[in-house]
Amino acid sequence: MKGKNLLKYCVLSSAILVTPLFPKFAFADSLNDFTTDNGNKAYEIFYDLPEEFSIENDIVDNQSVMKPFYIPYDETVYEPSSKYKSVEVTYRSEANNRSSLSDSVTRTVSRDTYVKGGVSTSADFKLITSGVSVTADIGFGKSKTVSVSHTWSIPAHTKTTIKFGSKVMTTRGNIVRYSRGLVSSRKPTDATYTYTEYSDKSSVKIK
Amino acid sequence: MKKVSIILIVFIACILMTSCAEQDKVDKIKNKSIKSVKTYESIEDYHEEIGKRTVITKPIFSITDKKLHIKFDVLYPNELEQKFKHTKKNSYYSVTEVEGQNKLDPWIDISKLPVYKNNLDAIPKGENGYKYNVTIPLKKQPSEVEKKELTNGENYILIYLNENKEIVNILQVMDIGLNYNP
Numbered sequence: 001m002k003g004k005n006l007l008k009y010c011v012l013s014s015a016i017l018v019t020p021l022f023p024k025f026a027f028a029d030s031l032n033d034f035t036t037d038n039g040n041k042a043y044e045i046f047y048d049l050p051e052e053f054s055i056e057n058d059i060v061d062n063q064s065v066m067k068p069f070y071i072p073y074d075e076t077v078y079e080p081s082s083k084y085k086s087v088e089v090t091y092r093s094e095a096n097n098r099s100s101l102s103d104s105v106t107r108t109v110s111r112d113t114y115v116k117g118g119v120s121t122s123a124d125f126k127l128i129t130s131g132v133s134v135t136a137d138i139g140f141g142k143s144k145t146v147s148v149s150h151t152w153s154i155p156a157h158t159k160t161t162i163k164f165g166s167k168v169m170t171t172r173g174n175i176v177r178y179s180r181g182l183v184s185s186r187k188p189t190d191a192t193y194t195y196t197e198y199s200d201k202s203s204v205k206i207k
Numbered sequence: 208m209k210k211v212s213i214i215l216i217v218f219i220a221c222i223l224m225t226s227c228a229e230q231d232k233v234d235k236i237k238n239k240s241i242k243s244v245k246t247y248e249s250i251e252d253y254h255e256e257i258g259k260r261t262v263i264t265k266p267i268f269s270i271t272d273k274k275l276h277i278k279f280d281v282l283y284p285n286e287l288e289q290k291f292k293h294t295k296k297n298s299y300y301s302v303t304e305v306e307g308q309n310k311l312d313p314w315i316d317i318s319k320l321p322v323y324k325n326n327l328d329a330i331p332k333g334e335n336g337y338k339y340n341v342t343i344p345l346k347k348q349p350s351e352v353e354k355k356e357l358t359n360g361e362n363y364i365l366i367y368l369n370e371n372k373e374i375v376n377i378l379q380v381m382d383i384g385l386n387y388n389p
Binding site: 101102107108117148149150151152153155162167195197198199200201204 | 254255257258259305306308333360361364374375376377378379380381382384386387388
């Protein structure tokens with residue numbers, strides 16, 4: 001009896017310790033088994049907390065950024081100190097096609113399009129997107145979930161993995177107002193926003 | 208003689224009346240069949256069906272004079288074909304780079320890709336279905352090695368768009384086609 005209690009406490013305490021280290025486990029991702037169009041077995045995961053990985057991390061060296069020496073008229077610009085591009089995977093599936101015929105999977109998948117962060121006005125957001133040269137796929141204050149019907153072919157004798165989600169830009173910097181070429185105000189800001197869909201299909205040969 | 212002519216007139220009148228009644232029946236059936244054709248407002252009403260049971264042949268890629276040509280045939284299930292043909296608003300299709308890959312940026316300007324009207328009455332039809340042709344302008348002449356990358360179907364997706372040219376379907380099938388087993 002003592003042993004059983006000890007085991008229970010061990011499991012509970014390890015769960016408490018592990019959850020902050022791997023917060024993904026704390027969310028209820030839904031895992032479903034399904035069959036492909038030709039009846040092959042497959043599974044899919046709809047992530048509540050998207051799987052995220054970096055694709056480009058750019059710390060902007062402000063010393064080397066060419067700053068305007070003299071602007072004859074007043075101008076407000078966004079000067080980024082960091083730019084970070086990442087991928088958020090919201091859907092993943094894996095299908096094993098052991099037959100000699102090609103197969104396919106059609107699923108309705110969705111992703112969130114959003115603008116987050118300290119940016120507070122549409123005008124500031126326009127300055128940010130033009131400052132980092134990456135246009136958002138949604139307007140400021142218009143976040144929404146986009147659903148699309150997606151079909152993937154599954155080549156014969158392969159294990160095919162499919163990922164779907166969004167590409168995300170995260171940036172920090174300052175909105176700087178120049179008056180006759182001199183800085184008249186500097187407002188720190190940051191924004192995280194989606195700018196396009198992401199989709200990936202990779203196939204590995206199986207016997 | 209009079210009797211014979213009366214009988215003849217009555218006989219002809221009977222035939223005329225019967226044929227009129229038959230014509231009425233035919234007209235009614237025709238009207239009924241016209242009325243029974245269901246019309247759809249937009250591709251949005253049935254777009255989930257596009258990837259199911261549709262057969263797409265393995266696309267053929269070729270490059271000539273700074274242009275990438277992509278050819279493939281699409282055989283829609285009969286029901287879906289009729290839906291396309293009886294949809295009020297236009298739908299469109301295009302072939303573009305797999306989202307978020309940006310591998311082909313040096314050669315293809317994604318923002319200037321051609322979008323074609325998916326009007327099945329205007330697309331030629333062969334034994335493998337409708338013959339789709341897509342031509343993508345290239346920014347520069349690719350080398351022989353670069354041509355391999357540009358003609359690799361894994362880098363492309365076929366998209367269907369609604370009347371507002373918003374993507375409703377993505378088919379990542381340009382490598383081997385869809386449900387195509389020659």
